[in-house]
Amino acid sequence: MSKDFTKLFDIWSDTYDETVMGTDPQYKQAFEHYDEILHAVAEQAEGHVLEFGVGTGNLTKKLLDKGLNVTGVEPSSKMIKKAKSKLPANFRLLKGDFMQFPSVGHVDTIVSTYAFHHLTDKEKAVALQTYAELLPLNGKLVFADTIFQSAQAKKEMIEIAKKNNFDRLATDLETEFYTTSAELINMCKTAGFDFTLIPKNTFVQLLIAKKVSTDQT
Template sequence: MGMEFVDLFNQWASSYDDTVAGKDPEYREVFEGYEEMLERLANLSKSPVMEFGVGTANLTRKMIEQNKVVLGVEPSSEMRRIAKVKCPEAAIYDGNFLEYPSLLTPIRSIISSFAFHHLTSDEKREALQKFREHLEDDGEVIFIDTLFKDEAHKQALIQDAEKQGFLNLARDLQEEYYPYLEDIKEIFVEEAFEVTFEQLNKYAWLIQARKGE
């Protein structure tokens, strides 16, 4: 994923679980319904699963509890350290969406939560091309991530964050690579995925993309 964000991930690692649990008012709406969203991802996944952006292994833990084989990839050393303590039976490797260890088996599901937006549009396209090589014929990419419906939606979210004094969130919404709905849809379609989108909260969307011909 966007390696320019790794220092931020390392800094965020110790407080990440509190943030996604809603204890940080600034990001509470971003992660509203977090546990339910992860449960849904875990339930949709089919083993063997490859998870990108493992973070502190909250999603990994849920899939392991469902007896699924999970290959995890996480670029942050601090996140990996926490993940391996929380989920010692999982295989978690140093890597990102574009550079990761060679796979020994075809993958049925590629999963990620709140991570794909760290890639530029070109990097998202490159990642999908790599995914197609690893996925079985009926394999799926299943992500939960932040995106904007359109420019008006983006500006409304930024203005709302600024109004509430959430300046870090407002900056994130302007500086990170959150895509517009039609743009990310076009990327998936051009890379031969059949894709659907479902909005889950004010910021987060479920993206399901089945490998096409």
């Protein structure tokens, strides 16, 4: 993952919790049903959970409240500081990202929200292969992220953002690595996952992928 994104996460750390509550009109639709989305991810998690992109710890709290054993991975030092202020003192929170992270032992479920798009599609494919090797058969990925139905749908959302003078949102949509359903489905199949995609709001889809094959191609 680019170090530029880590700098961005440091900047976001001060305003992230307010933004997810819908206080910023540019990102209001992206975070619509935010609490419900976190709940849906937590409901699917089981066993030892590896969470990528802990951020300020909002999903982590739900996972811990469910009684799950959770290991967190986060690249931003400022986000880590924010998360630690909310989470138990003994919570295992490691410095790392989707591509580079310390050994965490046996993992049953890998989760993430609003973060996988910081990888290019090529990096996403490599990461999914890595997770397939880490997970046992029937182990799960549960990711909630901006995933467009098509390249045309993404283009239309950029045009809408510009029309509404949502300059920051338009820039994000043009420069970050949001993928499409077809691309993500192909990556999951190649890595040996069966999967379901469930739309959660205008931008976000919930990916539930189960490892069904040890023969990645």
